Amino acid sequence: MLTLDGITVDLGGFHLAADLTIPQGDRVAVIGPSGAGKSTLLGVIAGFTPHQGRLLWKDQRIDGARPGDRPVAVLFQDNNLFPHLTIARNVALGLRTKGRLTPDEQRTVTEALDRVGLSGFEDRKPAALSGGQQSRAALARLLIQAKPILLLDEPFSALGPALKDEMLDLVAEGADASGATVLMVTHDPGDALRLAGHTIVVSDCRAAPPIPTAALLEDPPPYLSAYLGRRRPLDEAAKTSG
């Protein structure tokens, strides 16, 4: 269980408060207007944003730990791969940052690339890959880190709808296999429905506790329907999945 207990962020004029818990293994979408603090919320959990209050994972405080020492792996909006390193090396950094890879670790890297459909791309640099392939490589690294919490900060927003769905399915698959807890920022209610059972709405300086996504979109509160406009995402999603 991930607990945000009395968390407040004050970034000189920008405020965010969060008091909520996320059950272990749950997949949660984070949704809300631009600038409301969705990325800030993820930054608090990942350890990039200074804050007040307590952050607990399995009842242990983790807010004092450095980003790399937290039970957390992150996919950012961009810059998820080092452009000067090969794909294999980029993925391998999720396993080990010092010294040589053991043969076992080497095999794990190969398997991870295989799982996202990038076998044979080991020695290429990111620039030689398409946007979708780069996302998959970053995803391979995210999964190989084997952290119990995965944070996704709109990493697929630049991809087309079909590619994005494919990535979301890969995330879901990986999280199912490892039992990881997932938090994903998104603008698209369709993404929320596809990946996540629950949704956190961030608006008016506050991150609300997660509620079931389907119910939320069925009957959106006023601020959310204002944000979503006239669209009826549930119908659309029902059409695509049905």
Added chain:
Amino acid sequence: MRHLAGWSAAVLILALVFGTLGAVAWRADWSGGLGRADWLAIRFTLWQAFLSAALSVAFSVPIARALMRRQFPGRGLYVALLGAPFILPSIVAIFGLLTVFGRSGWVNDAFGAIGLPDISIYGLQGVVLAHVFFNLPLAVRFLLQGWQSIPVERFRLTESLNGSVWTLLERPMLVRVLPGAAAVIFLICLTSFAVALTLGGGPRATTVELAIYQAFRFDFDLGRVALLAVVQVVLCLGALSLAAAVPVGDGVGIGQDRALMRRDRHLLDWVWIGAGAVFLGAPLLAIALAGIGGLGDLPSVVWPAALRSIVVALTATVLSLGLAMALILWSNGARWIEALGALPLAASGLVMGAGLYLWLAPLAPPAALALPLTTIVNAAMVLPFAMRIMTPAYREIEAGYGRLADSLSLTSYARLRWLVLPRMRRPLGFCAGLAAALSIGDLGVIALFAGTEQATLPLAIYQLMGSYRMEGAAGAALILVALSFGLFWLFDRGGRIDADT
């Protein structure tokens, strides 16, 4: 580890700048005070630096404007060659200037042929001429940057409004850029030593730096050395705070080649471009011509001196890049640590050398200290340039990939290996090239101590010129140019070659 390296670098720099000053001051006899000659030196130093900065900046405006307005084959080469005087060893440039403007140089030959009186390159006009030769190109590059910072759309807008490009765009830009360029050049001329050593001298044309040299080398009068050292530091700090008060770009780091279709051209553009090419090109041509003639009969001192120079330059390069890296990694954006790296700008290389000598004199004879001291001082003098180029590069890396590296636990050595070093290759290569070229051409501290046995190549050239062996000096000068440009090219290219962006 990061803190240890950072602290050591900081202590070393503080010791080099203030410790050496202290060592000189400690040994000094303060009873004398500043004499008449010292005041003359101060006045001359400020006056020549002011004239050099003013003239460089004044001439750079029409040349830079002409370059922005005109397209011609070889324009890229022209702009690239503007970067050459910065890494051209000063003694070599002086040799070229002497060949063109000297007593029996090209200009005086031509003047004599048509019955005009001789001009002299010694004294104030010579010092200023040489400084303008070095700094005019730097000023032009500063201005080109300023011009390029004006978006093309604004030129089009001005044109469509029928407004004046000069009053609406160019004059405001110059008001913004010129003070910074002038301040940097003023600072450079304040501390330049080799030019004053060769073209200055005497009561009417002695700079503070030259007076320090004479007081140490000829009189071993530590009292005057200390006094003058303090004067020099005060002058430099004054100029440095002046430079800090105005915005400064960096004219050294970028190759500029972007032109714009301009309608407001003037035929005088070609005159300015041509005049600039002749003024900057003639001495370079003179070096090449005389040098090729001199290569056949090289004095035996040249090769060992060249070897010593290479060793000094490479060691100083490693040292200064190491210092810069240690400071940058340690600073984490803290401005005062970055400012520490700029501190050597305010110091006199000669004072550093003299102070280090006083510390180390009990341990070794002066001859044995000459090369190590030169190396250390060279490293310190290059440090501000290295910091200036590497700091923004490092900030950019951290801004782009810092969070990713944090989330992957890339710390200390792993971060350096997988993130910082590979992404810093280009600026590192460029800095290494700059450091190597600047230190191989340096004629400063080495002149304080060395005899023929420890002479570096620039000093050997100076000694050959002093004994009127011009042929030998010419050949040696050409070799020094080749070494300096060669090292720069090698390092700079090493940083670029399959560096992935």
